[in-house]
Amino acid sequence: MPKDEHTGTRIADQRKLAGLTQRGLAGRIPYSYSLLHQVEAGHKNASPDLVSSVARALRIDVTALTGQPYVTELQQDRLAELIRPIRESLDLYDLGADPDLRPRSVPELITAADDLCRQVRATQLNKAATALPAVIAELTTVAHRNPTRELWRSLASTYRTAHDITVKLGYFDLSSIALARMDWAAQRASDPLLAAVRQYMRALVYFREGEHTIGLRLIAAGQSLIGDADETVESLAVSGQLHLGATVIAARAQDKTTVMTHLAEARRLAGHTGEAGHVHWLSFxxxxxxxxxxxxxxxxxxxxxxxxxxxxxxxxxSWPLSRRAHFYVDRARAEMEIGRTESALEDLVTARKMAPQQTRYHPGARETIKGLVHKRRTTPDTLDSMAAWIGL
Structure with missing residues (x-):
């Protein structure tokens, strides 16, 4: 990126386009003028909640402030070239069976759809993104020729994988299309749990954008869908994951009471399910x-x-590397904020080792690295390397 470009400069640019002073914008967000001034100057990192607050106040998308997708890094990792085939595969849904396609057998395709979920959670994004378009195309053809619940569920699973990959790489417009396709397939599968999982994923979109009310409404809609399913470990796990989604959405809204309510309910359900990572790849x-x-x-x-x-x-x-790495990124941010910069850097290095591509494109990880650079007068070689790695 240009030497002087960072989230703070983007906030300043968008603020000026909206005709606001720093004090004017600070009056619209739950952060002080002093902090906003330091963020725009690059002396403080822009936390995800501050970014979403600014985006909401200015009525713009979060990506206008974060600079996503990070095209230079995507090109270096040879991931940018994989986006167009995914986009094209998502447009096949209503074209019926492709007469020129010779798809694999149904068992092979169902296994392939599961393998894609496994690869994403093992942070093998390049491998999953490369294989995904062909699996979507083949499943689309087979499902149109022989529409069974099992095939529609597998197709919905591939659309979910498309969402997971595009979110991780910062293509949020494409991730929204993938979720719409997931809904289309879930309806044909007549699977309320799958539909509820989609509502959970939609809610996380609004969590990123800071639209807390809509996010919590989507969580409630997902819970009502579960009411149409029998009470099983699977239904309890999906319900519990919805409560966890509500927990972080309410936390970003600074609604501690709602946080505690949903967290307690998720804990109660987890007592019934135990570790249920097999349910829709939720790790509940x-x-x-x-x-x-x-x-x-x-x-x-x-x-x-x-x-x-x-x-x-x-x-x-047995936990997936993607979830492990996300935990280390969260802890690194907290450690940086209380001055434990060495521990924060160690956690970011751990996250990078576990899930290099996921960590490289994670806005929270990138902002924490930038924050560490600004906090330290002299940067160790490891931090210099991490800063260069994200293009700072």
């Missing part, structure tokens, strides 16, 4: 409740509590 269970409590602490700006709560977390060996 007692450990995920602990991790969401840490995330909520960070969003509530209770950074000391976040570090304390994080110390009590023990992640199962």
């Amino acid at each position: 269970g007692p450990t995920n409740v602990q991790l969401h409590e840490v995330s909520a602490d960070v969003e509530l700006r209770h950074y000391g509590k976040a570090v304390t709560d994080a110390a009590a977390v023990t992640m199962p060996n």
Whole structure:
């Protein structure tokens, strides 16, 4: 990126386009003029909640402030070239069966759809993004020729994978299309749990944008869909994950009462399900409740509590690398905010080792790296390397 371009400069540019002074914008967000001034000058990092607050106040998309997608880095990782085939595959949904396509067998395609979910959670984004368009095309053809619930569910799963990949890489417009396709396939599968998972993922879109009311309404809509399903471990796990989604949305809204209500309900459900990572690849269970409590602490700006709560977390060996890395990014932000810069850097290095592409394109990780650079008068070689890695 240009040497003088960062989230703070983008906030300043968008603020000026809106005809606002720094004090005028500060009056519209739950942050002080002093902090906004330091963020725009590049002396403080722009936290995700501050960015979403500014975007909401200026009525613009968060990506206008974060600079996503990070095209230079995507080109370096040879990921940018994979986006167009994914976009094209998402347009096949209503074209019926492709007469020129010779798809794999149904069992092979169902396995391929599951493998894509597994690859994303193992942070093999390049591998998953490369294979995804062909699996979508083949499943689309097979489902139109022989419309079964199992095939529609697998097709919905591939659309979810498209959403997961495009969100991680910063293509949020494409991720919204993928979620619309997921809804289309879930309706044909007549699967209320799948439809509820989609509402959960939609809610997280509004979490990113800071639209808390809509996010919580989507969570409630997902819970009502679960009411149409039998009570099973699967339905309890999906319900619990919806409560966890509500926890972080309410935390970003600084609504501590709602946070505690949803967190308590998720903890109760996790007591019934145990570790239920097999359910729709949600990783729901007692450990995920602990991790969401840490995330909520960070969003509530209770950074000391976040570090304390994080110390009590023990992640199962079976947990996906994507979820592990996300935890280390959250903890790094909290540690930076309370002055534990060395520990924060160690956690970011750990996240990078576990999930390099996910960490490189994670706005929170990038802002924390920038924050560490500004906090330290002299930067160790490791921090210099991390800063160069994100293009700083």
